[in-house]
Amino acid sequence: SQQPAAQPSQPGSGQGAPSSQGESKQPIKIGVLASLTGALEDYGKQTTRGFELGIAYATGGTNEVAGRPIEVIIEDTETKSDVAVKKATKLIEDDQVDFLVGSSSSGDTLAVVPLAEEHKKIMVVEPAAADSITADNWNKYVFRTARNSSQDAIAGALAIAKQGTKIATLAPDYAFGRDGVAAFKEVAEKQGAQIVLEEYADQKTTDFTPNLQKIIQAKPEYLFVIWSGANTPWSQIADMKLQEQGIKVSTGTADFATLKTMRTMVGMEGFTLYYYDLPKNEVNDWLIEEHKKRHNGEAPDLFVPGGMTAAMAIVEAVKKSNGDTNADNLIPLMEGMSFDSPKGKMTFRPEDHQALQVMYAIRLEQKDGMEWPVPVLMGELSPEDTAPPVRNKR
Amino acid sequence: MQPILQTEGLTIAFGGHKPVQDVSLNVMPHTFTSIIGPNGAGKTTLFNLLSGQLKPTEGKVWLKGKDITHLSVAKRTRLGLGRSFQITNVFPSLTVLENVRLAVQAQEGVYYSLFASPKKHAHFEKRAIELLETVLLGAKADSLAKNLAHGEKRKLEIAMLLALETEVLLLDEPTAGMSLEEVPSILEVIRRIKEQGNRTILLIEHKMDMVLSFSDRLLVLFNGRLLAEDTPENIMKSELVQTAYLGGLYDDAS
Amino acid sequence: MITRRLASSRWWIGLVILLLVGFPFVSDSRGALILMTQIFIYAVFAMSYDILLGYTGIISFGHAMFFGIGAYTTAIFLHRWDHSLLSFLVSLLAVLVLTGIVSYLIGVMTLRLKSHFYAMLTLAIAGLFLVLAEKWRDVTKGSDGFTFYIPDLLKDRTSLYFVALAFMILMFFLLKRFTDSPTGKVLQAIRENEQRTESLGYQILHYKIIASMVAGLAAGLSGSMYAITLRFVNTAVFGTNVTLDALLMTIIGGVGTLFGSILGSALILLVHAGLTDLAKIHWIFERWMIFFGAIYILAVMFFPQGIVGMFRQWRAKWSKG
Amino acid sequence: MMTLLKVDRIETYIDQYHILQGVSFEVKKGGVTVLLGRNGAGKTTTLRSLMGLNPIATGAITFKGEAIHHLPTYEIARKGIGYVPEDQGVFPDLTIEENLKLAMRKTDEATLERRDWILQLFPDLKTFWKKPSGLLSGGQKQMLAIARACVNDNELLLIDEPSKGLAPIMVDKVMSVIIEMKQRVTVVLVEQNFYMASTIGDDYYIIDDGRTVHTGMMKELKENEALKKEYLGIA
Amino acid sequence: MEVLLNLTINGIATGSLIFLLAAGLTLIFGLMHVLNFAHGALFAWGAYFGVWIYTQTGSFVIGIVGAIVIGALLGWLLERWIIQPVYTNTMSQIQVTMGLLLVMNECIKVFFGPNQVSVQLPSYLDESWLIGGVILIKYRLFVIAIGILVFLGLQYMLKRTRLGLIVRAGVMNKEMVQALGVNIKKVFLYVFILGCGMAALGGMLFAPYSGVIHAEIGMDYGILAFIVVVIGGMGSMVGSALAALLVGVLGAFMTFYVPSVALAVNMLLMFGVLMFRPAGLLGRG
Numbered sequence A: 001s002q003q004p005a006a007q008p009s010q011p012g013s014g015q016g017a018p019s020s021q022g023e024s025k026q027p028i029k030i031g032v033l034a035s036l037t038g039a040l041e042d043y044g045k046q047t048t049r050g051f052e053l054g055i056a057y058a059t060g061g062t063n064e065v066a067g068r069p070i071e072v073i074i075e076d077t078e079t080k081s082d083v084a085v086k087k088a089t090k091l092i093e094d095d096q097v098d099f100l101v102g103s104s105s106s107g108d109t110l111a112v113v114p115l116a117e118e119h120k121k122i123m124v125v126e127p128a129a130a131d132s133i134t135a136d137n138w139n140k141y142v143f144r145t146a147r148n149s150s151q152d153a154i155a156g157a158l159a160i161a162k163q164g165t166k167i168a169t170l171a172p173d174y175a176f177g178r179d180g181v182a183a184f185k186e187v188a189e190k191q192g193a194q195i196v197l198e199e200y201a202d203q204k205t206t207d208f209t210p211n212l213q214k215i216i217q218a219k220p221e222y223l224f225v226i227w228s229g230a231n232t233p234w235s236q237i238a239d240m241k242l243q244e245q246g247i248k249v250s251t252g253t254a255d256f257a258t259l260k261t262m263r264t265m266v267g268m269e270g271f272t273l274y275y276y277d278l279p280k281n282e283v284n285d286w287l288i289e290e291h292k293k294r295h296n297g298e299a300p301d302l303f304v305p306g307g308m309t310a311a312m313a314i315v316e317a318v319k320k321s322n323g324d325t326n327a328d329n330l331i332p333l334m335e336g337m338s339f340d341s342p343k344g345k346m347t348f349r350p351e352d353h354q355a356l357q358v359m360y361a362i363r364l365e366q367k368d369g370m371e372w373p374v375p376v377l378m379g380e381l382s383p384e385d386t387a388p389p390v391r392n393k394r
Numbered sequence B: 001m002q003p004i005l006q007t008e009g010l011t012i013a014f015g016g017h018k019p020v021q022d023v024s025l026n027v028m029p030h031t032f033t034s035i036i037g038p039n040g041a042g043k044t045t046l047f048n049l050l051s052g053q054l055k056p057t058e059g060k061v062w063l064k065g066k067d068i069t070h071l072s073v074a075k076r077t078r079l080g081l082g083r084s085f086q087i088t089n090v091f092p093s094l095t096v097l098e099n100v101r102l103a104v105q106a107q108e109g110v111y112y113s114l115f116a117s118p119k120k121h122a123h124f125e126k127r128a129i130e131l132l133e134t135v136l137l138g139a140k141a142d143s144l145a146k147n148l149a150h151g152e153k154r155k156l157e158i159a160m161l162l163a164l165e166t167e168v169l170l171l172d173e174p175t176a177g178m179s180l181e182e183v184p185s186i187l188e189v190i191r192r193i194k195e196q197g198n199r200t201i202l203l204i205e206h207k208m209d210m211v212l213s214f215s216d217r218l219l220v221l222f223n224g225r226l227l228a229e230d231t232p233e234n235i236m237k238s239e240l241v242q243t244a245y246l247g248g249l250y251d252d253a254s
Numbered sequence C: 001m002i003t004r005r006l007a008s009s010r011w012w013i014g015l016v017i018l019l020l021v022g023f024p025f026v027s028d029s030r031g032a033l034i035l036m037t038q039i040f041i042y043a044v045f046a047m048s049y050d051i052l053l054g055y056t057g058i059i060s061f062g063h064a065m066f067f068g069i070g071a072y073t074t075a076i077f078l079h080r081w082d083h084s085l086l087s088f089l090v091s092l093l094a095v096l097v098l099t100g101i102v103s104y105l106i107g108v109m110t111l112r113l114k115s116h117f118y119a120m121l122t123l124a125i126a127g128l129f130l131v132l133a134e135k136w137r138d139v140t141k142g143s144d145g146f147t148f149y150i151p152d153l154l155k156d157r158t159s160l161y162f163v164a165l166a167f168m169i170l171m172f173f174l175l176k177r178f179t180d181s182p183t184g185k186v187l188q189a190i191r192e193n194e195q196r197t198e199s200l201g202y203q204i205l206h207y208k209i210i211a212s213m214v215a216g217l218a219a220g221l222s223g224s225m226y227a228i229t230l231r232f233v234n235t236a237v238f239g240t241n242v243t244l245d246a247l248l249m250t251i252i253g254g255v256g257t258l259f260g261s262i263l264g265s266a267l268i269l270l271v272h273a274g275l276t277d278l279a280k281i282h283w284i285f286e287r288w289m290i291f292f293g294a295i296y297i298l299a300v301m302f303f304p305q306g307i308v309g310m311f312r313q314w315r316a317k318w319s320k321g
Numbered sequence D: 001m002m003t004l005l006k007v008d009r010i011e012t013y014i015d016q017y018h019i020l021q022g023v024s025f026e027v028k029k030g031g032v033t034v035l036l037g038r039n040g041a042g043k044t045t046t047l048r049s050l051m052g053l054n055p056i057a058t059g060a061i062t063f064k065g066e067a068i069h070h071l072p073t074y075e076i077a078r079k080g081i082g083y084v085p086e087d088q089g090v091f092p093d094l095t096i097e098e099n100l101k102l103a104m105r106k107t108d109e110a111t112l113e114r115r116d117w118i119l120q121l122f123p124d125l126k127t128f129w130k131k132p133s134g135l136l137s138g139g140q141k142q143m144l145a146i147a148r149a150c151v152n153d154n155e156l157l158l159i160d161e162p163s164k165g166l167a168p169i170m171v172d173k174v175m176s177v178i179i180e181m182k183q184r185v186t187v188v189l190v191e192q193n194f195y196m197a198s199t200i201g202d203d204y205y206i207i208d209d210g211r212t213v214h215t216g217m218m219k220e221l222k223e224n225e226a227l228k229k230e231y232l233g234i235a
Numbered sequence E: 001m002e003v004l005l006n007l008t009i010n011g012i013a014t015g016s017l018i019f020l021l022a023a024g025l026t027l028i029f030g031l032m033h034v035l036n037f038a039h040g041a042l043f044a045w046g047a048y049f050g051v052w053i054y055t056q057t058g059s060f061v062i063g064i065v066g067a068i069v070i071g072a073l074l075g076w077l078l079e080r081w082i083i084q085p086v087y088t089n090t091m092s093q094i095q096v097t098m099g100l101l102l103v104m105n106e107c108i109k110v111f112f113g114p115n116q117v118s119v120q121l122p123s124y125l126d127e128s129w130l131i132g133g134v135i136l137i138k139y140r141l142f143v144i145a146i147g148i149l150v151f152l153g154l155q156y157m158l159k160r161t162r163l164g165l166i167v168r169a170g171v172m173n174k175e176m177v178q179a180l181g182v183n184i185k186k187v188f189l190y191v192f193i194l195g196c197g198m199a200a201l202g203g204m205l206f207a208p209y210s211g212v213i214h215a216e217i218g219m220d221y222g223i224l225a226f227i228v229v230v231i232g233g234m235g236s237m238v239g240s241a242l243a244a245l246l247v248g249v250l251g252a253f254m255t256f257y258v259p260s261v262a263l264a265v266n267m268l269l270m271f272g273v274l275m276f277r278p279a280g281l282l283g284r285g
């Protein structure tokens, strides 16, 4: 933030981006918005770790691309939209960043998206998952490396839905859960499965048993759970003996902390976005090794590869543009762009800038010496298979 | 002449207990009536029924011929029925002056004036200061009401009642706790009001000398019932009042 | 003496306004500009709360409902209709009508309750609004919320700054006038002693409803402005945290002073911003919440009457010594 | 007679106000000492200072030869000092029964006896035994406050204007209570009812503007019209 | 039929848990009138430290005792240094306890990290039986039992000793209680400590109930405790117990039968109760 005085911003005029190929010694500035405090702080930390690793990897440790050094500025949104807007504006107008990356919560991201448009800055969305970011609230400056809720749901459906399968769903009673179930239902029904019950629970409830009771009553073959947040239904699912009553449970597994809460779910089949020993490729190998090196032996958690991917996508784009960071020049280059990631190749599809990516069908198994049940690969779900419908009105 | 304040069959029950039972009374305009009776006889409760703090279980209250049984306290005050309280009842964290000023404002009928300039109503303050002087509280105008000594609060209570300038004044033991040397000046205030002749006053008091020197009529309450209503002389002759209220020892002191 | 005090306070207020007007011309930090804009808007929200808390003695745990109604109403107008200035102004009108109706109804329904019970009841009602915003997804988009465009005039941060500043100053003088008015005095009497106020001939429920409505209207407007600064709205605007923020700003600034709410808002948001900046400089401040919380605690110990109360004490000492 | 309580030039501040500016008096065991003075003179503050409720800044208070002015209120009370405040200080949400139960530091035979004795003097209290005391009439609250101070085995009672709000017959009763208790209890009485003060008082002190300005035997004051006029404004 | 039974049993168990969370607040807020926003943070401390002790020692019982001790210790510190000066000032209480809530929640993250922690029951409590269609969960029965014990204990203490009286009187008129020879400071201290101990106990028992704890449980369930105390009627232990059961059972039934309003059920319940009983179920006046 040694940048001199900000010129009064000229909304609507096209001179937002200060750099062009000519001034190649100017650093490329990237502002990362993440929740570093509050309920989502661990997500934020994963993203920022991943992002730093991604820059290192993509620039081969030089921290330079197209002859320009990269400067990363990280800001804490505290998972509050107004803070996010304040920080984003500071990044854009005071620090004059060229790219925005973020953020840990969909709400924060949505609040920042209009600023990206106003100031003509590319915003790489990671790891916020709300569909509306690449649908109703989309603008052309938005690119998402994170998977969206629909991709999650499709992966979940592909993992269990077959012709005639009876499925009940359990999800938290707010936008995240409702959207997820809607997307899941669409795909599952296309696969010929039958949704017998959509059950929603208060995300802060202490008692899931009435919901589970209802699910037992509906006699599905599968219970598909979409859950996010600190409170989890797993121990009560075990208490209510769903498995014994012939109901198989499936869900997307998330970070280590929630895996630890799923000890009772060993044997469960479901899917995941990432677990560090699932993808087999060079990038991921490097990520695991480097992450362990930097962070006292810990393996990378759920959103670390996402952060890394965001960095790699940006570097790739700047390489393509030869150091030009003008967003309007970058957009055509990035649309349809494929790039490496710890999960293999990803592609920003041109229509809505959503990165299509691999997802993993898994089974939870107990392994010796592990604090949590481990997702074991059952099969990869290809980017095409998990491609969500295009919903932005372009 | 029509009574200014009138009740009929006034009764209030709390569970089985009836502190006021079947009280019917007529108070003529511009008279001074005192109510006496033992502790717990229902005097304050009767006031509460008249002023609206309590709603009767049975019976009715009329003020100036208008049935006010179901009116709120505030409405009764606006109709001209003001009272002071036995238990000191002021605005503790406001200044003494502000306490009285609020009463003056109410008297002037400035109820809803949301965005009026404070200057427009500066004369309220002047009037309030006058009243404070009247009750010998001028020196304490800027103190917070809660910091007053007990007797001073009683005076404030009276100043607030006077500020309302209501036609009917209900005074509940106004001088309880007031010091010997200051009682006379407060009595003087009450006497002046009485002599102006345009007010109707109801007084609850245990100080017999005061009751006797002011009252046109005396009401005696016993166990919630109106036992007697007569001139002070006749009441004082009553055997029952002598034994059950005054007690043998009582001789006019002070 | 009273007039002198008034004059001197006017002098101060003039100086503060002058400084604030000059601020964008000396500061080139956009972040600071936004921070100030938010301070102004929160200040209005906190002042509206002070009408309840400081002047009428009512604790509400549901004040966010008006803020939320304001934010959503403006957001929906700008999103659904168009994002012209007219649309914004009409939305403000709608906010006034809506918050007016809601605050009136709440006043009528609930103000008969005693302190803590009233507080919890408003908590319940605000909670119901939160659920409504969550469930009425066609309009509100649920907890994800939605973004919208704002009138071009307000897009520029500097002009938004001035609009917000003007808004705060206007509301300050309006509310000040209100609290100094005869009605405002009656509110203070109600705070002190309801029963006695009534026996002076004031119908307390009316006054409480007036207070509830004035507070509700002002809060609604501040919610509108808040939405404008964010260009985004989601269910968080109905959250209990929003109410608690206003509550704390009012208390820290000094209840029953209006000006305290402005100071409280400034103090809390500035300290907040300062601490989060420090978090980047020294690892100790990564857990800046601890320091933030500690400041609340210390503030109670060092100025229990709020900032304004502290100034008053100093002045009292000064004029005596 | 021995001196039970000695108050020596106490000065008390409330906030920044210098309320008591030198109050001194002595109370002899078994006597009734009356504090007189106009409204706002500092009588209540004196009693509160004795109880430790308004701690004194300078001076000394000795009770049975022991300095008590540095003690917290509850310890002063436990030394055997009962207090009837001028606003009665009943706990409005508690019933009469609970008020008394709370006051009784012991539940031995003697305490129960004292309770029954006092209840029989104030039958109203028994009638409304289970009623929240906030609903009592002014006089009934006064009775409760007195009863509460009498149930314990106190040696000294500080009573602030007990006659206030009492019907004449009740004033007599309270006087007889005090007279009856005189055998074992010493009383400091603040009273505006001169009839009562002069009937049961032994000594008097006049407080004005936070100072004790005059003292003497009650018998003399009763007779001496000039004194009465000078200090009490009555003839 | 089984459904009804299941819903009722689980509702009662949840109610019992909620009662345990609210019992401490019934003392501190209901009786002592301290608007303690930090109460929820005590759940979190009780839960985290209790679970930590439990995993260190391997004994659930020691964990419970440890939680209570931690809670009591905190209660002592808080009362002495922070709450005592603000007993009579609601505004300051709000400010100081909000500050405390932030500090205490954040400290949890310092000690235990920001992530949720999963909690497993000892084997002797970790069992459930499927009998017909009825599911009995051992731990829930355990919670019901503890709830009853705590209720009886507190009720005895408040009714059979002068303590309840003293606290209530102390809130009304502190000076007068002292003038009657009661060391009210000490009494308040003890009651506060007791309330905090109860809160920590509630948090500790909550931990295996939901199977996972996180630093924000203080925020999430603190409000619930306030709701229970207010619905029950300030300071009434019986009221709190009733209200907690109502919240638990009604929550279960509404979730099952009227899921569309399940999110709003606590708020609706509070709204309904207060509209018809402005001082709560068993509140006076």
Ligand SMILES: Nc1ncnc2c1ncn2[C@@H]1O[C@H](COP(=O)(O)OP(=O)(O)OP(=O)(O)O)[C@@H](O)[C@H]1O
Residues within 6 Å of the ligand: B014, B017, B019, B037, B038, B039, B040, B041, B042, B043, B044, B045, B046, B086, D128, D135, D136, D137, D138, D139, D140, D165, D167
């Ligand atoms: N709200 C109430 N609920 C129940 N009982 C009440 C209520 N108000 C008054 N009482 C009872 O009614 C009786 C009469 O009380 P009131 O205050 O009218 O007496 P009073 O004549 O004014 O006595 P005093 O001379 O002592 O002031 C008392 O026994 C009192 O306990």
Ligand SMILES: Nc1ncnc2c1ncn2[C@@H]1O[C@H](COP(=O)(O)OP(=O)(O)OP(=O)(O)O)[C@@H](O)[C@H]1O
Residues within 6 Å of the ligand: B146, B147, B148, B149, B150, B151, B152, B177, B179, D014, D015, D017, D019, D037, D038, D039, D040, D041, D042, D043, D044, D045, D046, D086
């Ligand atoms: N908290 C306070 N702050 C400021 N001044 C006070 C406070 N309490 C009492 N005073 C003042 O101290 C003086 C003495 O009060 P005190 O109550 O002792 O008088 P008193 O002799 O008992 O009078 P009364 O006969 O009216 O009861 C009064 O002038 C009163 O205004």
Ligand SMILES: [Mg+2]
Residues within 6 Å of the ligand: B043, B044, B045, B086, D137, D138, D139
């Ligand atoms: Mg009376």
Ligand SMILES: [Mg+2]
Residues within 6 Å of the ligand: B149, B150, B151, D043, D044, D045, D086
């Ligand atoms: Mg006095």
